[in-house]
Amino acid sequence: MRVMNTNLCASPDGRDSLGALIGMVRGEIVRAIEADLAAQGADLKFTQFHVLKRLANIGPMTATELARAVDLDGGAMTRQLDQLEAKGYLRRTPHEQDRRALRIELTEAGVALWRHLHESNVATLERAQKDLSGDERTKLLDYLQRVLCALREKN
Amino acid sequence: MRVMNTNLCASPDGRDSLGALIGMVRGEIVRAIEADLAAQGADLKFTQFHVLKRLANIGPMTATELARAVDLDGGAMTRQLDQLEAKGYLRRTPHEQDRRALRIELTEAGVALWRHLHESNVATLERAQKDLSGDERTKLLDYLQRVLCALREKN
DNA sequence: CAAGCATATTTGCCTTGACAACTATCTGGT
DNA sequence: ACCAGATAGTTGTCAAGGCAAATATGCTTG
Numbered sequence: 001m002r003v004m005n006t007n008l009c010a011s012p013d014g015r016d017s018l019g020a021l022i023g024m025v026r027g028e029i030v031r032a033i034e035a036d037l038a039a040q041g042a043d044l045k046f047t048q049f050h051v052l053k054r055l056a057n058i059g060p061m062t063a064t065e066l067a068r069a070v071d072l073d074g075g076a077m078t079r080q081l082d083q084l085e086a087k088g089y090l091r092r093t094p095h096e097q098d099r100r101a102l103r104i105e106l107t108e109a110g111v112a113l114w115r116h117l118h119e120s121n122v123a124t125l126e127r128a129q130k131d132l133s134g135d136e137r138t139k140l141l142d143y144l145q146r147v148l149c150a151l152r153e154k155n
Numbered sequence: 156m157r158v159m160n161t162n163l164c165a166s167p168d169g170r171d172s173l174g175a176l177i178g179m180v181r182g183e184i185v186r187a188i189e190a191d192l193a194a195q196g197a198d199l200k201f202t203q204f205h206v207l208k209r210l211a212n213i214g215p216m217t218a219t220e221l222a223r224a225v226d227l228d229g230g231a232m233t234r235q236l237d238q239l240e241a242k243g244y245l246r247r248t249p250h251e252q253d254r255r256a257l258r259i260e261l262t263e264a265g266v267a268l269w270r271h272l273h274e275s276n277v278a279t280l281e282r283a284q285k286d287l288s289g290d291e292r293t294k295l296l297d298y299l300q301r302v303l304c305a306l307r308e309k310n
Numbered sequence: 311c312a313a314g315c316a317t318a319t320t321t322g323c324c325t326t327g328a329c330a331a332c333t334a335t336c337t338g339g340t
Numbered sequence: 341a342c343c344a345g346a347t348a349g350t351t352g353t354c355a356a357g358g359c360a361a362a363t364a365t366g367c368t369t370g
Contacts, residue, residue, distance in 0.1 A: 018280055019184055020205070021299045026181045027226045028306035029174055050175070064348060071182050076327045078350055100335045100348040125173055131301045143295040144176045146286045151183035219318060231357045233320055255318040255365045
């Protein structure tokens with residue numbers, strides 16, 4: 001059955017592999033999620049969705065922490081926060097212990113929006129992995145995690 | 156040993172996983188490759204490197220084919236070609252059978268540059284996968300390929 | 311062959327993200 | 341308490357990529 005798969009969806013190029021492959025998978029995931037968002041009338045791009053998701057999953061945090069979590073530049077984060085705050089999905093509060101920092105938290109509207117988007121996001125990620133067994137999914141995450149660590153080492 | 160790994164490089168977040176994980180891995184790979192390029196004095200960004208690599212690996216092709224291969228918009232491709240052509244690494248030739256299309260091919264300088272960059276690129280991708288066994292690397296590519304296919308189906 | 315529709319490339323316009331400069335705070339050492 | 345160096349957030353600037361419009365060809369059908 002592996003063979004069939006290979007035939008049906010021809011390997012774009014037997015050679016170059018890892019770098020390009022990850023890039024393409026990432027691109028497809030982003031496109032799929034943005035298609036979801038559009039289909040549901042949510043006026044969000046992938047990055048804003050990502051910020052929302054992080055806040056929903058992990059809870060309030062600093063702008064810098066959030067920036068690192070979604071792998072975004074500090075300056076870019078400021079602007080995303082501007083937009084999401086303008087739309088009423090989050091709020092900037094002064095940080096309790098550090099007057100330089102902010103505490104970013106979802107508003108009621110933000111929480112509600114996330115509840116609305118959550119399901120289709122799960123469905124999309126499920127669709128992406130539909131041809132992998134539970135064991136394979138676990139391994140995929142493990143391998144990716146280890147690749148990430150290897151790349152980050154040695155700094 | 157899996158446990159040690161997990162401890163040394165704490166999982167950024169047990170939950171969200173696949174989407175964010177792939178995004179981060181992709182980001183690190185891009186950064187690593189751009190660091191390579193800078194270290195070798197090559198005046199290329201990741202995208203240009205990617206175009207060069209494709210042309211070197213697969214040979215001359217159409218601008219549109221190249222755009223699809225590196226997952227880039229047609230307009231963006233035109234500009235990348237402008238730059239790479241200006242630097243003398245590639246050449247636009249009229250296509251033999253289709254007067255709308257171009258045949259993009261590396262120049263001597265382009266081939267030479269690729270020969271120069273090739274090694275460190277291999278080394279970087281090797282470094283990324285250094286903690287994976289040969290079998291695991293094969294599986295990782297297979298899983299990613301299958302995820303990619305799943306995402307592209309159903310169009 | 312003409313008309314209509316699809317495809318290849320280019321260009322203009324706009325948004326996003328990286329990078330650097332700037333201000334306001336922290337923190338540690340003296 | 342003071343100073344040097346790090347860190348948080350904001351803003352200006354610029355290059356890169358997506359999208360749509362324009363042009364030039366191809367291709368298919370009547």
